[in-house]
Amino acid sequence: MNVISKPVTAGAAAPYTAFCDATISRLMPLHVVVSPSGVIVGTGPTLRKLGLGPEIEGSDIRDFFDILRPRTFNDIADLTTAMQGRIKLRLRHARHLPMTGLAVPLQGRDEVLLNLSFGFSVVDAVQTFDLTCGDFAATDLTVEMLYLIEAKSAAQTEQKRLNDRLQTAKLTAEEQAMTDDLTGLANRRSLDTALADGLMRGSEFALMQIDLDYFKAVNDTMGHAAGDMVLKTVADHLRTETRASDRVARIGGDEFMIILSRLTNHEDLMRLSNRMIKRLEEPIPFEGEVCRISGSIGISVAERSAETTSERMMREVDTALYASKYGGRGQATIYREGLEDFVESEAQRAAASGNNR
Amino acid sequence: MHGLINRSIQCFIRDNYGQSTWDTVARDAHLPALGFEAMLEYDDQVTHRMLDMVALHLDKSRPAVLEDVGTYLITHSNTRAIRRLLRFAGETFEEFLNSLDDLPDRVRLAVPDLQFPRLDTVEPGPNQVEVTLSEADPEFGFVLMGILRALADDYGALVFIDHKVDPEAGVILAINLLDAAFAEGNAFSLARTQIKEKAV
Numbered sequence: 001m002n003v004i005s006k007p008v009t010a011g012a013a014a015p016y017t018a019f020c021d022a023t024i025s026r027l028m029p030l031h032v033v034v035s036p037s038g039v040i041v042g043t044g045p046t047l048r049k050l051g052l053g054p055e056i057e058g059s060d061i062r063d064f065f066d067i068l069r070p071r072t073f074n075d076i077a078d079l080t081t082a083m084q085g086r087i088k089l090r091l092r093h094a095r096h097l098p099m100t101g102l103a104v105p106l107q108g109r110d111e112v113l114l115n116l117s118f119g120f121s122v123v124d125a126v127q128t129f130d131l132t133c134g135d136f137a138a139t140d141l142t143v144e145m146l147y148l149i150e151a152k153s154a155a156q157t158e159q160k161r162l163n164d165r166l167q168t169a170k171l172t173a174e175e176q177a178m179t180d181d182l183t184g185l186a187n188r189r190s191l192d193t194a195l196a197d198g199l200m201r202g203s204e205f206a207l208m209q210i211d212l213d214y215f216k217a218v219n220d221t222m223g224h225a226a227g228d229m230v231l232k233t234v235a236d237h238l239r240t241e242t243r244a245s246d247r248v249a250r251i252g253g254d255e256f257m258i259i260l261s262r263l264t265n266h267e268d269l270m271r272l273s274n275r276m277i278k279r280l281e282e283p284i285p286f287e288g289e290v291c292r293i294s295g296s297i298g299i300s301v302a303e304r305s306a307e308t309t310s311e312r313m314m315r316e317v318d319t320a321l322y323a324s325k326y327g328g329r330g331q332a333t334i335y336r337e338g339l340e341d342f343v344e345s346e347a348q349r350a351a352a353s354g355n356n357r
Numbered sequence: 358m359h360g361l362i363n364r365s366i367q368c369f370i371r372d373n374y375g376q377s378t379w380d381t382v383a384r385d386a387h388l389p390a391l392g393f394e395a396m397l398e399y400d401d402q403v404t405h406r407m408l409d410m411v412a413l414h415l416d417k418s419r420p421a422v423l424e425d426v427g428t429y430l431i432t433h434s435n436t437r438a439i440r441r442l443l444r445f446a447g448e449t450f451e452e453f454l455n456s457l458d459d460l461p462d463r464v465r466l467a468v469p470d471l472q473f474p475r476l477d478t479v480e481p482g483p484n485q486v487e488v489t490l491s492e493a494d495p496e497f498g499f500v501l502m503g504i505l506r507a508l509a510d511d512y513g514a515l516v517f518i519d520h521k522v523d524p525e526a527g528v529i530l531a532i533n534l535l536d537a538a539f540a541e542g543n544a545f546s547l548a549r550t551q552i553k554e555k556a557v
Contacts, residue, residue: 127548133448146547147445151467154438162396 027137028115034061034076036110046135047116050091065089068098076112079103087114094128097121118142123149180250182228183235191249191257195310198259199302205261206269206301209317210238210276212254213294213329226286230293237279241272257317264301266334273297273332281330296324297332319343326350358404359471363393366407368436369429378414386410398470420499420520427503431511442467443508444545450512451537454478454486484534491527498528505532513542 024031025044033042038060048056052064061067061076067089070082079087080103087101101116118125122142125131136142178190186194198205212234219227231254238248238256247259263269277297283290298321300313316335323333326346333339370379383392386406393399412419431440446463447453457478464473474493478486490498502518509516515536521529 123548130546130548132547133445143445143547147442147463148466150438150445150549151442154442155468158395162394165394 024113028113029135029137030116032061032114032116033106034112034114036076036112038062038076040064041111046131049129049131049135051093051129052091064092066092066095076103077105077110079114080105080112089116094125097125097128122146183232183250185235185238185256186247186249188249188251191247191251191259192310194247194259195313198261199308199310199313203261204264204302205259206263206299207313207317208258208260208269208273208297208299209251209321210256210258210280210295210297211321211325212256212280213296213325215254215293218291218293222286222289222291226289226291229286230284230291233284234280234293234295237282238276241276241279264303266301269299269301269334270332273299277330277332294330296321296329298322298324299332299334301334322347358399358401359468360393360397360399361395361468361471363399363404363407364395365430365436366404366411366426367392369426369433370411372433372435373425373429374415382407382410382414385414419496423496423499424503424506427500427505428507429503431504431507440508440511441545441549443504444511445547449537450509450514450516450542451534453508453512454532454534457486457488481531484537486532486534488530488532489523489526489528490530493528495522495528498530502530505530509534510540511543513538513540515539 021033021042024033024042029044029046031042031044032040032047035041040057040059040061043052043056056064067073067079067087069086069088070079073079073082079085085103087103088098089101090098097118098121099116100119101114103112103114105111106113123146126146133143178186178193180187195207212230215227215230218230231250234256235248235250238258242248242258242260245261249257251257260269260272263272277295280293280295283292285291298317298319300316300320302308302313319339320333320335322343323339323346324331326343327333367379367383370382379392382388383390386409388403388407408419408422412422415422417425430436431443442463443453446456446459458476460476461473464471474490474497477489477491479489480486488501490501498520502520506516506518514534517533517535519531519533521531523529
């Protein structure tokens with residue numbers, strides 16, 4: 001490949017320095033011209049900014065560069081042919097900055113021209129040697145590439161921020177969708193999911209519903225603020241009386257539901273229920289007065305059985321809860337076969353005496 | 358409107374006039390409660406509503422507000438990424454002006470979906486450049502004027518910029534470069550400084 005169109009004069013070639021290296025320097029500011037023995041006889045202006053010192057010209061190229069590819073070569077002229085002139089090298093004093101180059105013979109001369117480039121290490125190189133636009137040829141796309149890298153990384157940073165914000169918003173929304181605002185307990189949706197989950201895994205657990213007794217009276221006589229206060233206190237009590245593995249939910253105005261994992265022993269369940277009711281009956285101070293409530297509890301136990309469904313457990317809990325209410329409130333009932341009949345007859349008796357619930 | 362534009366106006370208000378001013382503008386103009394996202398697209402009406410409200414609150418005309426936004430994009434530390442990207446276009450302001458018609462391509466390379474209007478430049482005389490924005494929203498001319506004035510300052514050049522509206526050609530910015538080396542400009546290095554660039 002002929003890169004220099006200078007007419008070749010007859011006889012011995014003039015020394016390289018007399019040659020028109022100004023043209024090469026403008027086209028290829030990052031070049032070196034090397035004599036057949038490996039001595040650097042010419043350098044481009046950008047190359048001279050790479051911290052090589054003035055002694056570079058006249059030195060052996062191998063004192064300043066490690067030539068990595070081609071791996072072996074006998075003399076400098078081989079560089080122009082070994083890999084079609086492609087070479088890989090690095091500065092000995094900046095080994096973290098690999099460079100690529102193209103070696104071509106200078107027409108009619110013995111010297112070899114090496115045009116160099118930083119390739120992927122260009123961002124580091126620009127930083128390390130404080131290179132400017134003027135250090136690259138006008139046709140070299142390095143500056144445009146640096147622009148592009150910077151533009152894309154700014155866009156990527158912004159994209160990442162957006163993703164972070166969306167992720168946070170998503171988690172918050174998910175949590176809000178699963179939480180009861182007033183008490184911070186799980187809500188109905190969350191409980192339904194956990195119940196279906198527990199049944200699907202075939203785990204042993206009990207489902208408990210607690211309806212507050214006399215809550216309507218508190219709300220009616222002392223106001224909604226008192227009512228809210230009571231609900232929050234109840235939530236605290238239920239949290240205290242359960243374990244972290246249990247799921248406590250507020251599923252309606254004064255209705256709470258709890259999934260008690262691995263708790264199916266009837267005696268344990270009754271003991272826990274009674275403790276909870278006792279807690280609920282503790283007077284709750286509010287603006288100089290006290291609110292008094294109680295709670296009725298219904299429980300259904302999920303044994304290891306294939307036919308247990310969410311609907312069935314909900315129905316059983318409901319029946320057990322009515323049994324507690326008809327039984328005089330402030331008590332707990334665990335569902336058993338035939339309990340429906342008792343509730344049915346109590347309901348009829350209540351209707352007959354004009355009493356509801 | 359591209360979210361980047363709405364977000365720029367939001368940051369301009371926040372950084373120059375304070376969060377509470379932005380909150381008021383956002384409330385009065387019924388803007389998204391959490392502000393704009395630079396990577397999303399918004400209805401044009403939202404931008405216009407915002408600009409009307411900003412002009413009202415700052416007691417300035419819309420053109421004055423838009424020119425201030427342009428200045429903000431170049432001068433504020435929170436938007437230094439934009440200043441840097443523009444400074445890539447030339448080592449001197451003269452070079453920058455000479456490559457002004459490349460600006461839309463340059464912007465597209467950075468943000469492919471941002472519609473940046475075509476710029477047609479002519480040189481009516483020495484040190485004079487006229488930019489015609491034939492396809493642009495006429496108001497964009499004010500933003501560009503703010504950007505160019507601030508950039509000239511950044512390069513240390515003294516310029517005079519005139520904003521004209523030609524009924525046929527559209528908005529024309531007549532730029533007169535009075536002194537390319539009027540003051541010492543701000544430094545620009547190809548290498549990014551180690552300070553982390555804050556995104557707008």
